Amino acid sequence: MTLKLGLPKGSLQDATIELFRRAGFQITVGARSYFPSIDDPEIECMLIRAQEMARYVEDGVLDAGLTxxxxxREQDAQVVTVADLIYS
Structure with missing residues (x-):
């Protein structure tokens, strides 16, 4: 089973990739691609606007996302907060 993980594109993209790098993961973003590669075969990444992330998780398109x-709250999405990550 593969984890479908949403990563924020835009202003938090680089900080998020750095957060994963410090955790031991290598994420590579190709030019004009919404599907970065990650060095874990059990994770599939997708770049999504942070504003839309909760909706993608709520609808089941993604298993988890960082936003x-x-x-x-603005989306009134019925999702579970797993952790508060302080980074940027």
Missing amino acids: GYDWV
Whole structure:
């Protein structure tokens, strides 16, 4: 089974990739691709606007995603917060 993970594109993209690098993962983003590669065969990444992340998770398109709590509230998405990550 593969984990479908949403990564925020835009202003948090580089900081998120660095967060994963510090955790031991290598994420490579190709030019004009919404599907970065990661060095874990059990994870599939997808770049999504942070504003839309909660909706993709709620709808089951993604299993998990990194976004701000403000976007979850604004979308009124029925998702579970797993952890508060402080980075940028």
